[in-house]
Amino acid sequence: MSSGEYGSLRVVRAGPLALVVDNGRYGVRHLGVTQGGAADWFSFHWANWLLGNALDAAALEIVIGGGLELEAQADATLALMGADLDAQLDDRSLLPGASFEVRAGQRLVFRQPRNGLRAYLAVPGGFSVPKVLGSRSATPREQLGGQHGDGRTLMVGDSLEWHGRSSGSRGLPFEPATSLSLSGNYLALVPGAQIGHFSGASLSRAFNLPWQVDDRADRMGVRLVGPRLVCRLGSMISEGIPLGAVQVPPDGQPIVLLNDRQTIGGYPRLGALTPLAVARLSQCLPGREVRLVATAREQALQVHRRCLAALQ
Amino acid sequence: MDALMVRLFDTIDETNMGWIVAADKQLRQVFAEDLIDLVPSYTTLMVHYDALRLSHAEALQRIEQVLESLQPTDTRQGRRHEVPVWYDPSVGPELTRVAQQAGIAEEDVVKRHCSRDYYVFALGFAPGYGFMGLVHEALATPRLKTPRRRVAAGSVGIAERQTAIYPLLSPGGWNILGRTTFPLFEYALRGEPLLRPGDRVRFQPISREEFVAQGGDTTPLEAAP
Numbered sequence: 254m255s256s257g258e259y260g261s262l263r264v265v266r267a268g269p270l271a272l273v274v275d276n277g278r279y280g281v282r283h284l285g286v287t288q289g290g291a292a293d294w295f296s297f298h299w300a301n302w303l304l305g306n307a308l309d310a311a312a313l314e315i316v317i318g319g320g321l322e323l324e325a326q327a328d329a330t331l332a333l334m335g336a337d338l339d340a341q342l343d344d345r346s347l348l349p350g351a352s353f354e355v356r357a358g359q360r361l362v363f364r365q366p367r368n369g370l371r372a373y374l375a376v377p378g379g380f381s382v383p384k385v386l387g388s389r390s391a392t393p394r395e396q397l398g399g400q401h402g403d404g405r406t407l408m409v410g411d412s413l414e415w416h417g418r419s420s421g422s423r424g425l426p427f428e429p430a431t432s433l434s435l436s437g438n439y440l441a442l443v444p445g446a447q448i449g450h451f452s453g454a455s456l457s458r459a460f461n462l463p464w465q466v467d468d469r470a471d472r473m474g475v476r477l478v479g480p481r482l483v484c485r486l487g488s489m490i491s492e493g494i495p496l497g498a499v500q501v502p503p504d505g506q507p508i509v510l511l512n513d514r515q516t517i518g519g520y521p522r523l524g525a526l527t528p529l530a531v532a533r534l535s536q537c538l539p540g541r542e543v544r545l546v547a548t549a550r551e552q553a554l555q556v557h558r559r560c561l562a563a564l565q
Numbered sequence: 566m567d568a569l570m571v572r573l574f575d576t577i578d579e580t581n582m583g584w585i586v587a588a589d590k591q592l593r594q595v596f597a598e599d600l601i602d603l604v605p606s607y608t609t610l611m612v613h614y615d616a617l618r619l620s621h622a623e624a625l626q627r628i629e630q631v632l633e634s635l636q637p638t639d640t641r642q643g644r645r646h647e648v649p650v651w652y653d654p655s656v657g658p659e660l661t662r663v664a665q666q667a668g669i670a671e672e673d674v675v676k677r678h679c680s681r682d683y684y685v686f687a688l689g690f691a692p693g694y695g696f697m698g699l700v701h702e703a704l705a706t707p708r709l710k711t712p713r714r715r716v717a718a719g720s721v722g723i724a725e726r727q728t729a730i731y732p733l734l735s736p737g738g739w740n741i742l743g744r745t746t747f748p749l750f751e752y753a754l755r756g757e758p759l760l761r762p763g764d765r766v767r768f769q770p771i772s773r774e775e776f777v778a779q780g781g782d783t784t785p786l787e788a789a790p
Contacts, residue, residue, distance in 0.1 A: 282602040285688040493604030493611025495568040517689035553566045
């Protein structure tokens with residue numbers, strides 16, 4: 254890697270939610286610290302791949318868009334992946350799934366979701382923000398990470414810098430619209446945890462009827478609305494919660510726990526979504542219909558290995 | 566897909582902690598580099614292992630290996646913390662509620678809250694946040710019906726028979742009795758939590774003057790919604 258390439262983006266308008274992310278924080282959950290990191294890890298990795306970056310280089314997760322405006326302070330090659338947020342570079346439309354050139358002074362605007370919810374913007378070598386507890390990811394609730402180290406989301410006037418250099422931009426080996434985290438409405442779930450305590454009728458409904466993604470959704474969890482699930486287990490003692498856990502509170506409507514979930518919790522769970530299903534759910538807008546489909550642990554692992562192998 | 570739950574007990578008990586602490590230490594040793602995260606709680610330990618390096622069967626085998634020869638750690642020899650708390654209705658608005666439902670005076674709530682050592686059962690909810698217990702039965706008070714949107718850092722609260730300190734400004738539904746300068750968040754940031762499962766904690770009442778001298782923030786906490 255040659256040194257000395259420096260660039261930055263200045264935040265001209267902050268949209269509803271944009272934050273610096275990487276793979277997330279690991280080895281710290283026993284401290285009560287959440288995982289964090291890119292919710293759609295699949296798109297995040299491909300965004301970095303497009304630039305030839307390390308796959309976990311810090312990028313920007315842009316949720317909804319909503320008018321986020323960034324001004325390039327230097328000429329650079331950047332990459333966009335994930336949701337189509339009707340982005341524009343000055344007056345040119347910008348689609349996800351490719352790298353692109355910006356010149357100093359040009360402005361990038363993210364408007365409204367046309368497909369998916371979260372876009373990932375990668376920069377040469379990744380954003381150079383300080384690591385906190387091993388990660389650059391911002392987790393606002395915990396006041397950790399991000400551009401100031403204190404979990405803040407993007408604010409007007411912020412300067413997002415990089416000091417790296419890309420090893421060269423590449424073309425995506427598949428159609429962006431067919432990206433696995435943006436297409437399909439099946440969410441693969443590895444059964445486990447307290448699934449044996451749910452009534453037979455509830456399990457039949459859970460896996461045979463459609464679920465609607467609720468607007469009560471954030472990086473902690475996404476509520477699904479549909480048939481009421483009944484669990485015979487009364488109260489539970491809080492225990493560790495894995496990524497993608499499908500927990501069912503007493504109202505019978507599941508909440509799928511994502512990257513910024515609490516570390517322990519006490520609602521019964523059906524099991525956990527696979528990593529790819531988590532990425533897919535994180536791209537779903539409220540109102541979207543999804544279906545849960547049970548999968549074996551080994552099968553889930555095979556799919557995951559294939560996803561990672563494609564990035565090599 | 567890559568997490569296993571080690572379930573040691575069915576109920577919350579202070580005698581669990583020696584076993585949980587011992588299992589935590591040994592699981593870390595046998596999983597070593599293949600461990601991504603280990604999350605102990607009241608009765609369980611969640612092992613998040615690297616499924617790209619270790620098969621499910623191998624992971625199970627390592628867990629069995631630990632459980633076969635597990636002996637509890639003597640937590641009486643563990644760390645004990647004295648936590649100074651300024652108990653006052655301005656920063657602890659539920660002092661009154663807890664006193665009322667217990668049928669005792671506010672100062673007796675403070676006395677009882679400070680009358681015993683609490684075990685740290687689990688960390689969670691926020692960086693450095695420790696779930697502690699068990700508080701005197703008379704003080705057991707259900708969570709607020711509607712959680713506060715903002716509970717100040719250092720707030721000391723109880724929910725049912727548990728007690729805890731909020732490490733940082735966050736939403737929360739516990740009954741707040743007072744405030745401390747005990748630096749939970751600062752230590753969690755360094756990766757060395759002040760409170761660890763199995764530690765014991767004793768609260769000590771201090772005056773407003775002492776609290777201020779320790780750098781405490783006396784901004785009143787908003788009343789419950």
